[in-house]
Amino acid sequence: MGVIHLILGKANPNKMNGVNKVVYQIATKQSENNNSVEVWGISENTEINYPERLFATKIFKRKRNPFSVPEDLKNKILNSDRSTVFHFHGGWIPVFSSLGRLLHKNKRKYVITPHGAYNTVAMERSKLRKKIYFNAFERVFIKNASKIHCIGESEVEGLNTIFPNDKSVLIPYGFEKSSEDFHVNSDKTQIVFGFVGRLDIYTKGLDILVKSFASFVKSHPDSKLWIIGDSAEKHELQKLIEASGASDKIKLFGSRFGEEKNDLIKTMDVFVHPSRNEGLPVSVIEAANYAKPCIVTKNTNIGYIIEKYNAGINISAPDAALLEQAFIMIYDTWKNQREYTKLCKNAVKMVEEAFDWNQILQQMTLELYT
Numbered sequence: 001m002g003v004i005h006l007i008l009g010k011a012n013p014n015k016m017n018g019v020n021k022v023v024y025q026i027a028t029k030q031s032e033n034n035n036s037v038e039v040w041g042i043s044e045n046t047e048i049n050y051p052e053r054l055f056a057t058k059i060f061k062r063k064r065n066p067f068s069v070p071e072d073l074k075n076k077i078l079n080s081d082r083s084t085v086f087h088f089h090g091g092w093i094p095v096f097s098s099l100g101r102l103l104h105k106n107k108r109k110y111v112i113t114p115h116g117a118y119n120t121v122a123m124e125r126s127k128l129r130k131k132i133y134f135n136a137f138e139r140v141f142i143k144n145a146s147k148i149h150c151i152g153e154s155e156v157e158g159l160n161t162i163f164p165n166d167k168s169v170l171i172p173y174g175f176e177k178s179s180e181d182f183h184v185n186s187d188k189t190q191i192v193f194g195f196v197g198r199l200d201i202y203t204k205g206l207d208i209l210v211k212s213f214a215s216f217v218k219s220h221p222d223s224k225l226w227i228i229g230d231s232a233e234k235h236e237l238q239k240l241i242e243a244s245g246a247s248d249k250i251k252l253f254g255s256r257f258g259e260e261k262n263d264l265i266k267t268m269d270v271f272v273h274p275s276r277n278e279g280l281p282v283s284v285i286e287a288a289n290y291a292k293p294c295i296v297t298k299n300t301n302i303g304y305i306i307e308k309y310n311a312g313i314n315i316s317a318p319d320a321a322l323l324e325q326a327f328i329m330i331y332d333t334w335k336n337q338r339e340y341t342k343l344c345k346n347a348v349k350m351v352e353e354a355f356d357w358n359q360i361l362q363q364m365t366l367e368l369y370t
Contacts (some may be wrong), residue, residue: 001036003367004087005039005087006041006088006096008041008042008044010043011027011104012024012051013024014051014258015257018283024053025173025334025357027055027201029176031054033361035365039058041057042060042062043060060178061094066094066095067094067097067098068161079232082107085109094137096142100145111148113140113148114150115238115281117275117279118148121154121299123161148168149169149364150170151173151278151279152170169368172280174361175228175355179350182291182344183291184344191224191270193225194226194270194287195225195272196265201236203275203295204273207240208323209227209274212327216328218276223249226250228253228254228255228256228264234252245267256292265292270293271293272323273295274318280300286311287348288306289348293346294347295312295323297316298314300363303315307353311347311349
């Protein structure tokens with residue numbers, strides 16, 4: 001039995017796209033464990049502009065019609081081994097519904113990881129349009145899948161509201177922990193809060209982040225907020241920052257990749273991710289890996305793990321007042337070197353234990369593929 005991951009993109013770990021990062025990590029770990037694994041991506045171009053990897057990668061050029069399957073991809077599927085399990089990554093993607101029909105018609109097995117696409121908040125956005133699309137396309141895509149890999153409780157709940165089922169499997173992502181020793185920043189003249197991710201203002205709660213930090217910094221002027229990322233909404237976010245009255249305390253970096261991004265995370269003191277809607281944000285795990293306590297919303301699907309390990313603060317909802325209170329609480333902890341260091345160590349322990357790839361790969365093999 002082999003596994004072929006199907007994605008939009010090229011599984012480039014150096015891009016901001018969280019799904020591509022996760023697929024890269026899953027395929028890498030499966031390859032290291034001597035599993036037969038490939039990644040097949042649908043992209044705007046077939047240029048090889050990604051790093052070398054342990055697994056085979058095939059890129060197919062996207063068709064103009066969003067439902068059309070590239071002819072070379074169709075031929076690859078039909079000529080593949082019949083024991084292969086196809087693993088889709090994402091939901092509400094037209095070409096995936098077409099691929100699902102093709103696989104089902106040819107008696108091929110597939111599983112789906114929606115990456116947050118079916119969680120409770122995501123289901124409320126464009127509700128009427130999604131209802132129409134679901135009845136026409138997504139229902140059949142889900143119905144014919146052998147398993148649905150959910151990465152958070154909100155996704156299990158959300159999926160059950162539209163498609164009650166017994167095929168949902170709850171497994172978090174794994175994460176390859178950094179081998180370097182962490183250190184706590186010794187500069188206590190200012191605290192640096194940080195966010196890394198796509199600049200989707202509503203989904204990522206960036207409006208809440210700017211509003212709550214602007215209020216917080218009035219009484220805590222020794223604070224900075226760094227926002228790293230990019231999108232078409234960058235200009236709109238810059239306007240929000242300028243209107244907040246705290247533009248001298250908030251820095252918008254734009255995209256940063258690789259070691260440049262990692263070095264910025266290491267310089268932060270606290271990582272903040274106030275999403276309204278998530279699958280499981282890789283950026284939070286990356287920050288915890290570098291011993292950064294995290295402030296997250298329950299909506300991120302990682303808050304309950306952060307609470308379990310006392311690795312930061314989990315707020316119950318994406319709310320500016322609750323987030324400001326979390327800023328104050330963690331600021332007070334940061335002032336106490338001993339207590340802050342405990343949080344940092346707990347963050348690293350969380351990554352080591354809760355996101356251990358060996359355990360997660362075993363679960364995926366037994367509960368998704370077999």
